[in-house]
Amino acid sequence: MITREQVDHVAHLARLALSDEERERMTSQLNKILEAAGKLQKLDTTDVPPTAFAVPIQNVFRPDEVRESLPRDLVLANAPDPERGFFRVPRIMEEE
Amino acid sequence: MGTTAELTRLTAHELSDLLRRREVSAVEVTEAYLERIQAVDGQVKAFLTVTADQARKAAQEADRRFATEPAESLPPLLGVPGALKDNMCTIGIKTTCGSKILHNFIPPYDATVVEKTKAAGAPILGKCNMDEFAMGSSTENSGFFPTANPYDLERVPGGSSGGSAAAVAADEAAWALGSDTGGSIRQPAAFCGLVGLKPTYGAVSRYGLVAFASSLDQIGPLTKDVTDAALVMNLIAGKDERDATSVDRPHPDYTSFLGREIKGLRVGIPKEYFVEGLDTEVREKVMAAIGALANLGAELVEVSLPHTEYALATYYLIAPAECSSNLARYDGVRYGHRSTTAPDSVTMFKKTRQEGFGPEVKRRIMLGTYALSAGYYDAYYLKAQKVRTLFRRDFEEAFKQCDVIASSTTPTVAFKRGEKVDNPLAMYLSDAFTIPAPLAALPALSVPCAYSAEGLPIGLQLQGRHFDEGTLFQVAYALEQALGLKRRHPEIPTGSGKEVR
Numbered sequence: 001m002i003t004r005e006q007v008d009h010v011a012h013l014a015r016l017a018l019s020d021e022e023r024e025r026m027t028s029q030l031n032k033i034l035e036a037a038g039k040l041q042k043l044d045t046t047d048v049p050p051t052a053f054a055v056p057i058q059n060v061f062r063p064d065e066v067r068e069s070l071p072r073d074l075v076l077a078n079a080p081d082p083e084r085g086f087f088r089v090p091r092i093m094e095e096e
Numbered sequence: 097m098g099t100t101a102e103l104t105r106l107t108a109h110e111l112s113d114l115l116r117r118r119e120v121s122a123v124e125v126t127e128a129y130l131e132r133i134q135a136v137d138g139q140v141k142a143f144l145t146v147t148a149d150q151a152r153k154a155a156q157e158a159d160r161r162f163a164t165e166p167a168e169s170l171p172p173l174l175g176v177p178g179a180l181k182d183n184m185c186t187i188g189i190k191t192t193c194g195s196k197i198l199h200n201f202i203p204p205y206d207a208t209v210v211e212k213t214k215a216a217g218a219p220i221l222g223k224c225n226m227d228e229f230a231m232g233s234s235t236e237n238s239g240f241f242p243t244a245n246p247y248d249l250e251r252v253p254g255g256s257s258g259g260s261a262a263a264v265a266a267d268e269a270a271w272a273l274g275s276d277t278g279g280s281i282r283q284p285a286a287f288c289g290l291v292g293l294k295p296t297y298g299a300v301s302r303y304g305l306v307a308f309a310s311s312l313d314q315i316g317p318l319t320k321d322v323t324d325a326a327l328v329m330n331l332i333a334g335k336d337e338r339d340a341t342s343v344d345r346p347h348p349d350y351t352s353f354l355g356r357e358i359k360g361l362r363v364g365i366p367k368e369y370f371v372e373g374l375d376t377e378v379r380e381k382v383m384a385a386i387g388a389l390a391n392l393g394a395e396l397v398e399v400s401l402p403h404t405e406y407a408l409a410t411y412y413l414i415a416p417a418e419c420s421s422n423l424a425r426y427d428g429v430r431y432g433h434r435s436t437t438a439p440d441s442v443t444m445f446k447k448t449r450q451e452g453f454g455p456e457v458k459r460r461i462m463l464g465t466y467a468l469s470a471g472y473y474d475a476y477y478l479k480a481q482k483v484r485t486l487f488r489r490d491f492e493e494a495f496k497q498c499d500v501i502a503s504s505t506t507p508t509v510a511f512k513r514g515e516k517v518d519n520p521l522a523m524y525l526s527d528a529f530t531i532p533a534p535l536a537a538l539p540a541l542s543v544p545c546a547y548s549a550e551g552l553p554i555g556l557q558l559q560g561r562h563f564d565e566g567t568l569f570q571v572a573y574a575l576e577q578a579l580g581l582k583r584r585h586p587e588i589p590t591g592s593g594k595e596v597r
Contacts, residue, residue: 002466014420014465015427016458017446026462029520033463036521037409040479043486050481053311053341054488054537055297055562060340074204078431087429091440 002030103128104267105585108176108324111270115158115175116167122158122175126151126219129177133221133268135590141243142253142263144182145190146222151177154219161217172327174217179269181260182223183230184315185304186210193306194226194256196239197452198432207304208336209273209315216331221269224259228454229423230280230308232256233526236517237456244513245287246586247552251510254284254526260318261288266588271328272318277309278411279505279530281316282542286505286555289544289583291325291572292318294530296563297537298343301336309418310341312534320583322543322573326350329565345563353570359393361571364498368404369529375508381546381554382504388578389502389571399494399501403486404532408524410487411531413467413480419457420464426452459520487535495561500571503529505542505555529557539565543572544581551584 007027011018018026072085081088103111103125114120130148137143158175180186183193185203187210192198206214213220227237235243235258243258245251246266253262257274261284264272274281276294285292293316300315307313317328330351335344365386370379390396428434428448435447453461467476494501506526516523533540538559545556556575560568 006466007462010462010466010469013469014461015424015442015445015449016453016461017443017450018458019450022455022458026459029459030463030466032521033412033459034466034476037413037476037480039409040406040413040483041475043403043406043483045479045482045486048482048485050478051484051488052481053297054484054535055343057298057341060337062337070204075430077204078201080428080432080434089429089441090438090444 002027002034104132106270107320108173108270109327111176112172112174115162116170118162122155122162122219123152125175126155126177129221129269136266136588137268139244139249139588140246140262140266140268141241142224142259142266142268143179143222144192144194144225144240144259147189147220150189151219151221154214154217158217158219171216173331175219176270177219177221178213179221179224179260179263179272180210181226181257181272181274183226183275183306184210184273185306186220186223189223191223191306192239193230194228194238194240195452195454195457196433197426197449200433201431203304205304208301208338209332210304212331224257224263224272226259227256228457229306229419230256230275230277231419231456231460233279233283233523234513234516235259236513237454239454242513245510246588247289247584248510249588251512251552252287254287254510256280257318258284261285261290261292264288264290264318264320265586267585271320271324273315273328273332274318275305275313275315276534277312277415278534279527281318282505282530282540282555282557283527285318285542287510287553289553290318290320291322291541291543292316293325293329293541293565293568294533294539295329295333295565296539297534298341299347299539299563299565300332301334301339301342303336303338307422309415310422311418312415314534322569322576323351323354325541326354326569348566350565350569353566354573356570357393358389358571358574361394361500362397362498363389363394363571364397364399364494364501366399366401366404366494366501366503368401369503373507373525373528374504377548378504378506378508378554381548382556385545385556385575385579386502389575392574392578397498399497401490401494401532403483403490406483407487407531407535408528410480410483410535412463412524413476414484414535416460416464417467417477418464420461420468423457423461456520484535487532491536491538500567501559503557505529505557509548509550509552509554533559538562539568541568541572543575544583545575545579546581547584
């Protein structure tokens with residue numbers, strides 16, 4: 001069972017400012033989904049290795065060469081608050 | 097060549113033939129599609145953005161090439177207009193992923209599949225509606241508006257590539273690209289009477305595809321027939337150094353498999369796919385189509401995929417876990433929506449995401465964050481990854497006895513809008529047969545096999561071995577020819593169309 005407190009904690013981890021109503025609904029919906037997912041516990045997977053990718057994938061290397069990157073002005077054109085070639089954000093540090 | 101309606105009803109390869117014979121110009125074809133969009137998209141709502149100017153320019157360029165270059169060297173889709181799901185980045189053209197959080201995002205680059213489409217001279221008519229971040233099975237989760245099924249405007253077109261499917265089914269585009277994570281190409285293809293292919297993981301570059309679940313996502317075609325799907329696959333397949341998961345192996349000419357006989361080919365029938373929950377009429381029609389394969393000399397073999405009943409549970413842990421990580425980037429810093437009222441950055445992130453994401457996306461981010469969080473990782477995410485190994489083994493065993501696996505694509509025909517929107521588990525069930533293939537990285541294709549008594553399309557799914565799309569095309573083409581199913585052109589009230597600039 002996932003509790004309302006756990007939902008609050010997970011919402012914080014996921015950086016979601018859920019409304020009270022959403023927290024209530026999320027708690028009940030997540031419980032239903034997790035209950036359905038609990039079905040997997042019936043399977044014995046003791047000696048089964050996990051699959052991250054279902055086709056064999058290895059590291060892919062390329063020469064470490066300087067290449068052209070995207071034009072800065074085009075990239076910053078999407079920024080909500082660009083300033084002198086940077087992305088400006090609200091205060092990060094706690095106030096003293 | 098005849099009227100606009102006649103032109104837009106043609107398949108991509110039929111249009112290509114007409115263009116090559118110079119019986120119609122690429123500009124005329126593109127104008128016919130733009131007219132069609134204007135006439136019906138107010139009802140269907142397949143498009144989020146119509147790129148009329150770009151399409152017209154591409155059509156003019158195509159006509160120039162038809163006039164100046166030798167016919168043999170011209171790419172097959174030159175002048176044949178297509179549409180893109182709105183999760184593929186297009187330089188200078190808004191790419192929203194069906195989400196309010198990206199309502200104003202204008203990519204500074206093209207996805208590889210978009211580059212290839214442009215290089216092949218296929219005009220792009222626009223960007224198609226979708227479930228937000230490709231999470232959904234009905235396109236009702238779009239952050240903007242739902243799309244209608246052209247065969248019955250009260251019903252859903254499927255999802256998440258519902259806009260792409262509806263556009264092709266309503267003759268608003270000759271072909272389209274979608275993406276498939278748990279069935280998002282094949283399920284809408286089945287609901288809209290189209291051919292839809294999810295290629296093998298790694299067959300098509302995902303550079304510039306907005307990521308949902310990175311170990312599952314693949315781009316693939318939605319088309320009016322099997323030949324078109326093979327042509328589009330020829331266009332988009334191949335290694336791309338900008339996508340490290342794309343696989344470095346030469347791909348065959350997929351059209352070379354069309355017309356090969358299927359005598360002696362072994363078609364596996366998985367008993368776990370013909371279970372309770374599969375609609376009786378769907379079952380009958382799919383079995384009849386499988387019978388048609390037997391009549392062509394294919395050998396039917398009963399196979400077992402014993403872990404099928406665990407597919408949904410596995411998928412709904414793995415996909416949300418990967419999505420919660422992929423969607424962490426939407427924080428209002430570099431692009432997209434930003435909440436303007438927050439005094440500090442963490443509050444800004446939280447409010448931006450709260451305002452920008454819809455309910456299903458939030459639900460999956462929450463579920464995935466929980467499944468990955470300390471204390472629950474082993475029980476949920478790791479467990480699901482281990483079960484994923486069991487799926488792989490199921491298919492490895494089955495493919496010792498058969499060459500393709502045939503089943504219904506979906507348990508039912510297209511359902512009504514609003515029917516499942518408040519019940520996530522019921523909605524997830526409509527993907528029960530399409531989820532196993534991506535978990536095992538296999539290619540899978542849906543091909544129309546019948547219409548229901550109500551006139552709604554029914555799809556047959558073929559699953560194949562890794563990188564064996566060729567056999568899927570071979571069998572699907574044989575079935576298409578044997579059934580001789582004429583694609584129906586749904587009547588859509590015209591008039592209250594979309595303004596096309």
